[in-house]
Amino acid sequence: MISLIDRVIGVFSTDMGIDLGTCNTLVCVRGAGIVLNEPSVVAVKKGTNQILMNGQAVGSAAKEMLGKCPGNIEAIRPMKDGVIADFDITEAMIKYFIQKIHKRKGWFRPRVIVAHPSGITGVEKRAVLASAERAGARQVFLVPEPIASGIGVGLPIQEPTGSMVVDIGGGTSEIAVLSLGAVVACKSIRVAGDELNDSIIKHCKENYNLYIGENSAEKIKIEIGSVSPLEKELQMQVRGRDVVTSMPRSIVVSSAEVRTALLDPVSRIIKAIKETLEQIPPEISADLVDSGVTLAGGGALLRGIKQAIMREIDIPVTIADDPLTAVARGTGVILDNLDRLRDSIESSEDID
Numbered sequence: 001m002i003s004l005i006d007r008v009i010g011v012f013s014t015d016m017g018i019d020l021g022t023c024n025t026l027v028c029v030r031g032a033g034i035v036l037n038e039p040s041v042v043a044v045k046k047g048t049n050q051i052l053m054n055g056q057a058v059g060s061a062a063k064e065m066l067g068k069c070p071g072n073i074e075a076i077r078p079m080k081d082g083v084i085a086d087f088d089i090t091e092a093m094i095k096y097f098i099q100k101i102h103k104r105k106g107w108f109r110p111r112v113i114v115a116h117p118s119g120i121t122g123v124e125k126r127a128v129l130a131s132a133e134r135a136g137a138r139q140v141f142l143v144p145e146p147i148a149s150g151i152g153v154g155l156p157i158q159e160p161t162g163s164m165v166v167d168i169g170g171g172t173s174e175i176a177v178l179s180l181g182a183v184v185a186c187k188s189i190r191v192a193g194d195e196l197n198d199s200i201i202k203h204c205k206e207n208y209n210l211y212i213g214e215n216s217a218e219k220i221k222i223e224i225g226s227v228s229p230l231e232k233e234l235q236m237q238v239r240g241r242d243v244v245t246s247m248p249r250s251i252v253v254s255s256a257e258v259r260t261a262l263l264d265p266v267s268r269i270i271k272a273i274k275e276t277l278e279q280i281p282p283e284i285s286a287d288l289v290d291s292g293v294t295l296a297g298g299g300a301l302l303r304g305i306k307q308a309i310m311r312e313i314d315i316p317v318t319i320a321d322d323p324l325t326a327v328a329r330g331t332g333v334i335l336d337n338l339d340r341l342r343d344s345i346e347s348s349e350d351i352d
Contacts, residue, residue, distance in 0.1 A: 014102045015029045016330020017113040018094070019148070020128070022079045022171030023193060023298070025059070026328035027101055030335040034103060034328050040061035042089050043075045049088045051096075058096045063215075068291035080156070081190040082117035082172035083124050087131060095135035102136070113331045113345065115148040117172045119188030125351050141345045145169070145327050145336060146176030146186055151341075152330030153320035157181055158341075162280065164289035166273060166309075167327065168192050168299025173269050175276045177284060181344045185279040187272045192296055195265040196221055203261035205243060208251045212240035221302070224255040227266050228304025255303075266305065270312050278314060292316030296326035 019026040020040070026035035038059030044051045051057050052073065057065070065075040078089035118124065125142055132140040144283050146165055147157065153164040157178040167174040170193040182324035197217040204210045204217075212220075218237060224234040234255040237343045242249045273293070279347070292315050295306060300323040310317045320326050332342050 001168055014188055015111040015335050016098070016101055017115070017148075017328060017335055018097070018132075018326075019115045019331065020090075020094070020347040021169055021327075022077065022082055024170065024324075025097060026325060027097055028189075028325075028332035028335075029330040030332060031102060033087075033332065034325055036097060037325070037328075038092060038097070038321070039094065041065075041075055041077050042081050042093050044089065046072050046074045049092065051092055053097065054117055055092075058093055069209065080089060080171060081194075082188070082192075082324075083120055084127055084131070087127055090237040091131040092308040095190075098132075098136045098294075108188045109136055111139045111335075112137035113143055113334055115139045115143050115145045115327045115331055117188050118146055118176060118183065118186045119172070122351050125346070126348070129348050129351070136249075139332075139347070140220065141338075141347050142351075143331065143345045144176075144183065145172075145287075146174045146183060146335065147178065147181075147304045147344050148328075148330030149174065149326045150176070150178050150294075151333050151344075152326040152328070153294050153296055153301065155294060157251070157344075161291070162284035164288055164290055166269075166293055166295050166300075167297040168269065168305075169297045170194055170329075173299065175272050177276060177280050177288070178187075179284060181341065184281070184284055185276050187276045189268065189272045191265050191268045191272075193218075193221075194297070196225070196302070199261045199265055200225075200258060203257065204238065204240065204251070204253070207257070208253075210238070210240040210249060210251055211243060212238060216240065219252065221262075224253070224258055225262060226255050226259050226303035227262060227308040229259075230255055230303065254328055266302075266308065269299075270309055273309060274313060288315055290316075292302075292318060294318055294320050296323040298324050 015030045017028040043057035043062040067310040078086040084090045149167040150165045151158045158181045164177045173192045177184045198218040237249045
């Protein structure tokens with residue numbers, strides 16, 4: 001139960017939910033919806049944790065520096081494969097985002113809910129809790145990304161019926177079957193948007209002797225990437241550095257060859273979905289024949305992925321409305337219903 005003091009402080013604080021993603025961090029404020037969506041990138045002076053631009057080189061400002069920094073500057077993505085790779089930089093990033101949203105001081109520190117991949121350890125959970133507390137939160141709760149995503153897309157996860165969500169993010173794909181507010185079966189794999197980008201980078205290097213950066217690969221994936229054949233195949237000009245001459249060069253790639261490059265990581269995501277379905281009780285399986293699978297996360301927007309999954313599992317697959325913000329919206333719903341959804345979240349007292 002939420003104490004009376006917490007309720008009073010909550011009236012004056014800007015409580016928020018954070019989807020701390022490998023690629024992007026989204027913040028949802030109670031009563032206001034999503035108020036921040038910025039890249040999970042921080043620019044620092046090389047060899048230090050000193051953030052550039054007087055502590056403002058975070059998010060969009062820092063992403064513009066990726067792959068373009070001089071020798072004394074690093075643009076760092078402190079989250080890797082859905083977990084914290086650099087604790088100090090992650091803490092600084094969380095602090096920046098909290099302070100950017102929460103203007104009040106002193107007693108009125110915010111209550112924060114942080115969504116995390118379902119596969120992280122107790123040690124990693126404690127690290128996330130500690131980072132958020134030191135960053136200025138008065139109270140921190142954790143929620144597994146599949147639960148937040150299921151709530152965010154409107155699945156009846158509190159009901160005694162099976163619901164399945166597949167959230168394909170930047171660092172991890174979270175696959176879970178939910179019922180009665182908890183996870184019945186889940187799988188978290190480190191194959192998601194970053195892996196798709198890496199496959200495109202590898203394709204350009206091996207087939208065209210061209211080095212391209214992360215941002216260029218991401219652009220290719222968004223603009224012409226596909227999993228199933230398109231009625232009209234697309235093309236795109238790509239610029240990079242020649243492997244042999246080290247000179248700038250451009251090429252033209254097609255959606256058909258990008259589709260070939262993406263085949264392996266997409267196949268591994270589909271395999272994980274099938275393995276999760278094999279773990280669930282027969283009654284839950286019967287529910288999913290009707291309710292099917294809901295896709296969320298940025299990967300849900302990849303052309304043809306819905307059809308590719310449906311061909312393999314033979315149950316309905318739908319793409320959530322606004323799949324990119326599903327987890328963040330879920331944290332907002334939890335903030336509004338902390339008492340009712342308390343069993344779906346964790347605090348420091350719940351973690352071994």
